[in-house]
Amino acid sequence: MTPDRLDNIFSALADPTRRAILARLALGTTSVTELAEPFRMSGPAVSKHLKVLERAGLIIRGREAQWRPCSLDAAPLKEVRDWLEHYRRFWETSFDRLEEYLQEVQTNGDSDGTDQR
Amino acid sequence: MTPDRLDNIFSALADPTRRAILARLALGTTSVTELAEPFRMSGPAVSKHLKVLERAGLIIRGREAQWRPCSLDAAPLKEVRDWLEHYRRFWETSFDRLEEYLQEVQTNGDSDGTDQR
DNA sequence: CAGTTATTTAACTATTTGGTTTTATACACC
DNA sequence: GGTGTATAAAACCAAATAGTTAAATAACTG
Structure with missing residues (x-):
């Protein structure tokens, strides 16, 4: 609903380390240290990456003794899916005609540039 | 395939102005000036936003006299959709059990009475 | 209590981002 | 060629990002 939610979600996903963390969490809940292990990174x-993911709602953190286990929460990805859905027709059907259209626009010079369906 | 492609795509999508531009372009090709019109922005x-979108492959720019018409290219969104697909099961089936699990982790493992929410 | 482990916070730095204004480029029209 | 219009590039700035190391917090362990 709020536009900022998508901002947070997309920018959280815009980093390979964070996407790798999500991929790891898809295998199950784990600790920060274990999450950090595959990366050459302090x-x-x-x-900090976890904080970004948490702000985006993509992870949930528990507390167990001195560990703060992280778990995936994929709910925000549903919002991304919903947003994407608006564009599905563009990569499905009209892509070839789009290409054609651009070809025409680039060579020809008399349209008013408002083609669409 | 390359991880950087998703980086570019996601970070291009992480800005409300740019998503609004894509929404406008979903209605059809248009000029930079017309794209700029709804925004309080130079x-x-x-x-610059268009350059980011172009780098992500989300728009294609033509050339028509002194205008550079922009068109949507939704192909990169297909990659996003594919990436998302890996996580679909998490927002579909297992979400409730995840919630339960966290509930358990947070209340359990606390034998000396230090309480935490 | 002292020591160890897990994690976060603080302070700092370099780079990137998103905006500005000013200047340059490309084309159309007269 | 000179003028107006559409867009991009340059130079600049403030704020955010992604990393660092060192210190603080929180919990277990002996």
Whole structure:
């Protein structure tokens, strides 16, 4: 609903480290240290990435002794899916005609540029 | 395939102005000036947003006299859709059990009475 | 209590981002 | 060629991002 939610979600996803963290969490809940292990990166750096993911609602953090286990929460991805849905027809049907149209616009010079369906 | 492609796509989508531009382009090809019109923002600012979208492959620019008409190219969104697909099961089936699990983790594992929400 | 482990916070730095204004380029029209 | 219009590039700035190291917090362990 709020536009900022998508901002947060997309920008959280715009980093390969964070996407890798999500991929790891898809295998199951785990600790920060274990999440950090595959990366050549300090602990605090990973901690910051987790904060970004948490702000986007993509992870949930528990508390278990001195560990803060992280779990995937894919609910925000549903919003992304819904947003994407608006554009599905563009990559499905009209792509070839779009290409044609651009070809025409680039060579020809008399349209008013408002083609669509 | 390359991880950087998704980086570019997601970060291009992480801005409300740019998503609004894509929404406008879904209605049809148009000029930079017309794209800029709804925003309280200078022309060069919009020009930069278009460059980001272009780098992500989300728009294609033609040339028609002194105009550079922009058109939507939704192909990169297909990659997003494919990436999302890996997580679909998480927002479909297992979400409730995830909630339960976290509930358990947060209340359990706390034998000396230190309480935390 | 002292020590160890897990994690976050603080302070700092370099780079990127999103905006500005001013200047340059490309084309159309007279 | 000179003028107006559409757009991009340059130069600049403030704020955000992604990383660092060092210190603080929180919990277990002996």
